[in-house]
Amino acid sequence: MKINWKGVMPAVTTKFTAEDTLDLDMFTVNIKAQVDAGVHGIILGGTLGEASTLTNEEKRILIRETVKIVNGKIPVIINVAEQSTVAAKQAAKHAKEDGASGLMMLPPMRYKADSRETVTYFKSVANSTDLPIMIYNNPVDYGIEVTLDMFEELLNECSNIQAVKESTRDISNITRIRNRFGNRLAILSGVDTLALESMLMGADGWVAGLVCAFPAETVAIYALAKSGRTQEAIEIYRWFLPILELDINTKLVQNIKLAEVATGIGTENVREPRLPLIGTEREHVLAIIEKGIKTRPNLPDYKQYLD
Template sequence: MTNPPLRGIISYPVTPFDRATGEVDLAALSRLTEDLVSAGSHAVAPLGSTGESAYLREAEWDAVCATTLQTVAARVPTLVGVSHWSTEGTIRRARVAARHGATAIMVLPQVYWKLTPAELEQHYAAVAAATDLPLMLYNNPGTSGVDLRPETVAALARKIPNLTMVKESSGDVTRFRSLRELSDGALSVYNGNNPLALEAFRSGAVGWCTAAPCLAPQRVLELYAAVTRGEDARAEAVLAELLPFLRFIVGQGLPRAVKAGLRLQGRDAGHPRTPLLPLPDRERERLRQMLERLARAPLADGSAVGRAQPTA
């Protein structure tokens, strides 16, 4: 396998909106991005589904891309989600990301009509050719309605040289190994299914793409550290602590859950953009309790987590 430009914990920020106006809050975005870098994230990935990319106007998308990458300032790699309904729109976003210094781009087949194999190949090839950046194919049938199986992905990668990474979020842990084997190790594979974090690393994933560090960065980073040190028992213990929280934020919808958690921690990111609605009070209380439990659990060095402690 070639040395991937991304590995470890790849953190996905939400896109904050001003609570009064509903407009993108770039100052809050910069603070959240700085928090993710300062906490020790190995990479930052704006404008995925967590970042409500599909609900942004193009000028807003550009501003979020620019602000995030300027805040990161090349201290860690950046992965920008450039998906759009059209190939033309995806290419435009890819070029904006490249102009602002992105390390790599991520493309979900965000479509209304189910694409044929020829259409998928054309779409990914055209986007890949638009920049020199490495491209991550994002397979998330739960949000896109398209399931790109390992055989399809490997075939695309053989035809598109800079398609070198895959974010696999189907929930099928066998695919991590299949993707590596079918590509003869040429594809770097990343986990996008939070509850499968440990199984994915054990099956050859080189990174975990997750919004969880927005709320519980040190716990997520500790899991990865335990994996890299070969401390299986510790990794399993940390995952057991995280699992209720990980399942909750995915089950409730990442923008809803993460924004509710940020407000609990005194870092308001506003409401999600309609048609999404804020997390209901009952679920918000459940999240508060989960964050309190995570904050009370000591890290491997015996220190308290700190950041995960809700303030209200």
């Protein structure tokens, strides 16, 4: 499936049972809620997906299950976050075999590669597959920035590198990318608390986190913003912001899973070493979520603006 890199693409959580196995029943409930809300793709195995705790076989199961659930309606994308080029190539190969539509790729993990090494890594993996690729550029959390010059080299040599998940936290980088590359590189905001601002500055979409619990509100913001109904989008976004800030936190997985419980499309089971929130930390997060639920806005018919 060709990927149109735009719209809302949830970085979905991985659902676990109390026995620490994949909870495919609740996973299906959540994915169907995302599709029903009008999301434009599903991204598996990111930070929110607790990828570092998943086995390779579990990742493959999640791809195959998601492909079945969405049934060709939207693309299924798997995150590739590996320590070696060999492992990344293998992950890309498995993704293709299991029916994924594309890849989201981080730079090499653990080792802080320099610019030459990072570009070589991306080229090597991209040239090993025909799947379309979105580069995840998050120097804040992962320590390696993919600069515009690096993107220039990658775009000139790898036609399947097509998009960036822009998570530098520098909103002006949207304009720099657009000025440099025009429409050669699609831009999706990767920071929930900068998503609307990014789209108003020209980003094509939003790789979202709290969409896992609030799919309709997230897609509504995108649809309204892109259809010129900016004030309506801002009003929903203002309501959403305190909840969105739960994503900018080291406990984002636990936070968002609590929100999924509140909206009935998830459980709070996490995989160790993560543990469920307790005490005042839990109370604080629940208070934010509960206030959001109580003041949840009535949404306009936003789907009429989706294309």
